[in-house]
Amino acid sequence: MQVSVVAFKNKKLPQTQTPFSVLFVCLGNICRSPAAEGVFTYFVKKRGFDSKIRIDSAGTINYHEGNQTDSRMRAASKRCGIEITSISRPIKSSDFVEFDLILAMDKQNRERGYMEAFNRWKFRDPLPEDAHKKVRLICSYCKKHDETEVPDPCYGGPEGFKKSEVEYHLQVQR
Ligand code: 4NP
Numbered sequence: 353m354q355v356s357v358v359a360f361k362n363k364k365l366p367q368t369q370t371p372f373s374v375l376f377v378c379l380g381n382i383c384r385s386p387a388a389e390g391v392f393t394y395f396v397k398k399r400g401f402d403s404k405i406r407i408d409s410a411g412t413i414n415y416h417e418g419n420q421t422d423s424r425m426r427a428a429s430k431r432c433g434i435e436i437t438s439i440s441r442p443i444k445s446s447d448f449v450e451f452d453l454i455l456a457m458d459k460q461n462r463e464r465g466y467m468e469a470f471n472r473w474k475f476r477d478p479l480p481e482d483a484h485k486k487v488r489l490i491c492s493y494c495k496k497h498d499e500t501e502v503p504d505p506c507y508g509g510p511e512g513f514k515k516s517e518v519e520y521h522l523q524v525q526r
Pocket residue numbers: 378379380381382383384385411415504505506
């Protein structure tokens with residue numbers, strides 16, 4: 353199923369009681385995935401799908417657990433009219449069961465982070481064998497960019513925030 357809100361536009365969502373659930377994941381869950389979550393939430397609300405789609409975000413490391421999103425990202429987001437309220441949390445085994453779609457910001461998240469977590473947890477918790485198939489790269493849904501990964505703004509200096517991840521997500525998801 354397409355995650356882009358564009359994909360939901362003018363289409364009927366499945367008439368089930370259970371909302372379709374989307375989890376955005378990056379490394380720290382303080383920049384990219386909260387921005388993606390904030391932008392997606394904005395469009396989902398705008399299109400009136402809030403009761404049909406559950407949205408969350410997580411990180412593959414727990415270093416920032418309990419922290420708010422990076423203030424630069426929140427400021428960039430606010431300038432675009434989007435409020436980010438996410439609190440960082442690490443991805444957990446039940447996410448592979450509970451979420452219908454898990455969207456990774458970059459290949460490292462997808463291949464190393466998720467698969468490591470998935471392989472570790474599948475021996476601890478009973479996970480569906482094919483749960484890892486829920487993991488896709490968010491850029492695989494890109495219609496307006498050629499990039500295959502969402503760049504990490506924390507390593508790009510202020511430019512990353514100036515150009516704004518939020519604007520990037522706005523364009524990817526619009
Ligand atoms: P994010 O950015 O994955 O977009 O939240 C990062 C935040 C923190 C770290 C790395 C990336 N870190 O190593 O602490």
